Amino acid sequence: METKKIQKRLFGTNxxxxxxxxxxxxxxxxxxxxxFGTMRKGRIAVGRDTRTSGETLINAVKSGLLAVGCDVTDxxxxxxxxLQYLVKxxxxxxxxxxASHNPPEYNGVKIIESxxxxxxxxxxxxxxxxxxxxxxxxxxxxxxxxxxxxxxxIEHYITAIANLFPDKPGMGITVVVDPGxxxxxxxxxxILTRLGCRVLTINGVMDGTFPGRLPEPSPDGLKELADLVVxxxxxxxxxxxGDADRAVFIDENxxxxxxxxxxxxxxxxxxxxxxGVIVTPVSTSQMIEIIAKKxxxxxxxxxxxxxxxxxxxxxLIDSGHPVIFGGEGNGGLIFPDHQFCRDxxxxxxxxxxxxxxxxxxxxxxxxxxxxxxxxxxxxxxARGPAILDALKSAYSHGITDERDGVKIFQGNSWALVRxxxxxxxxRIIIDAxxxxxGRTLLDELMxxxxxxx
Ligand code: MG
Numbered sequence: 001m002e003t004k005k006i007q008k009r010l011f012g013t014n015x016x017x018x019x020x021x022x023x024x025x026x027x028x029x030x031x032x033x034x035x036f037g038t039m040r041k042g043r044i045a046v047g048r049d050t051r052t053s054g055e056t057l058i059n060a061v062k063s064g065l066l067a068v069g070c071d072v073t074d075x076x077x078x079x080x081x082x083l084q085y086l087v088k089x090x091x092x093x094x095x096x097x098x099a100s101h102n103p104p105e106y107n108g109v110k111i112i113e114s115x116x117x118x119x120x121x122x123x124x125x126x127x128x129x130x131x132x133x134x135x136x137x138x139x140x141x142x143x144x145x146x147x148x149x150x151x152x153x154i155e156h157y158i159t160a161i162a163n164l165f166p167d168k169p170g171m172g173i174t175v176v177v178d179p180g181x182x183x184x185x186x187x188x189x190x191i192l193t194r195l196g197c198r199v200l201t202i203n204g205v206m207d208g209t210f211p212g213r214l215p216e217p218s219p220d221g222l223k224e225l226a227d228l229v230v231x232x233x234x235x236x237x238x239x240x241x242g243d244a245d246r247a248v249f250i251d252e253n254x255x256x257x258x259x260x261x262x263x264x265x266x267x268x269x270x271x272x273x274x275x276g277v278i279v280t281p282v283s284t285s286q287m288i289e290i291i292a293k294k295x296x297x298x299x300x301x302x303x304x305x306x307x308x309x310x311x312x313x314x315x316l317i318d319s320g321h322p323v324i325f326g327g328e329g330n331g332g333l334i335f336p337d338h339q340f341c342r343d344x345x346x347x348x349x350x351x352x353x354x355x356x357x358x359x360x361x362x363x364x365x366x367x368x369x370x371x372x373x374x375x376x377x378x379x380x381x382a383r384g385p386a387i388l389d390a391l392k393s394a395y396s397h398g399i400t401d402e403r404d405g406v407k408i409f410q411g412n413s414w415a416l417v418r419x420x421x422x423x424x425x426x427r428i429i430i431d432a433x434x435x436x437x438g439r440t441l442l443d444e445l446m447x448x449x450x451x452x453x
């Protein structure tokens with residue numbers, strides 16, 4: 001089980017990311033292809049999101065893989081979870097060109113293992129070392145790989161999700177889908193239509209300049225989606241990030257559904273049907289634990305990052321534990337009956353199934369969830385390690401969790417202080433039983449932190 005984080009040089013929490021032409025060049029992506037193709041031989045699937053830099057970078061990664069002798073299947077533009085699903089069933093590995101939720105000037109590479117999960121820390125360190133040492137050698141003409149173009153494979157992914165809901169739970173349900181001009185333009189509307197839904201779309205044409213909204217599905221960017229949900233009388237709206245491994249929701253009144261509430265609602269639905277373990281990072285709201293306990297289920301915590309959740313789910317299952325669900329409080333949910341990665345299309349389908357089975361409006365279902373007060377704050381990370389050390393010693397008498405940063409428990413509330421995996425920041429999350437206690441806990445923490453800075 002991966003319970004501790006390892007610091008990597010090139011790769012962050014979810015692959016390599018950077019501004020195209022500045023930190024992320026075709027040369028770097030070529031070397032990632034050569035290094036990965038040397039480590040994992042065989043048939044490698046590649047795909048990309050809709051970014052304008054996607055074509056140049058996918059050609060770079062393909063070139064690297066082919067040069068070291070891998071056969072490459074280009075699956076075209078598709079969501080990251082669609083490529084992961086295809087790799088799990090048909091390939092020896094995968095490389096996805098995407099910068100997920102980052103703005104259009106960014107791009108990146110996610111490396112996928114043969115089981116469809118993102119590459120873990122240990123193997124990523126080996127991959128990085130190979131890139132730095134340039135430890136790969138191009139093959140001679142008779143051993144160079146072959147390329148196959150297979151955009152039609154995306155259909156397997158759509159069918160796989162639709163087949164999990166054979167009762168057509170979407171009959172009579174109208175949904176508005178906002179794929180944000182990303183690759184889910186070709187998947188989520190199709191999945192929900194197969195479930196029987198009436199589907200309307202907004203930002204439903206692929207466009208790497210993201211003319212309608214940025215790839216991060218934030219409440220500010222989803223106002224038009226919210227308006228369309230209300231004016232069309234839809235049951236809900238669903239929006240994806242730039243590679244559609246996450247899904248966020250708008251209720252029938254046009255209100256943004258906070259992602260921990262989304263996670264809690266799906267947890268509640270799954271716990272009513274099955275008993276077992278839910279896996280989530282230490283940063284997720286206590287709502288999950290409360291719902292799990294009420295339903296005789298348990299929660300296992302991991303460091304922050306979907307890769308830790310997915311890999312912990314896998315290893316718990318391998319050691320005989322019944323893992324029923326996993327995910328993060330950011331709209332990234334993992335359904336182990338489907339695959340071991342976050343999947344936005346699958347999450348949208350599950351929301352349809354929940355509404356069909358509960359026969360209540362989304363806002364009413366959300367109102368029945370446990371009440372928690374979450375507060376998020378961030379500060380410059382210049383003195384990050386010193387801050388964490390000061391907090392660890394100040395709270396050493398109480399219960400703490402040091403899986404990722406430091407999590408401090410106080411009664412039924414907690415605070416998490418951790419270094420961000422993607423930016424030079426310290427993030428503070430408070431999850432409190434009531435607003436008052438949350439404020440006191442934050443003030444107390446800030447006092448200790450200010451003594452250090
Ligand atoms: Mg993403």
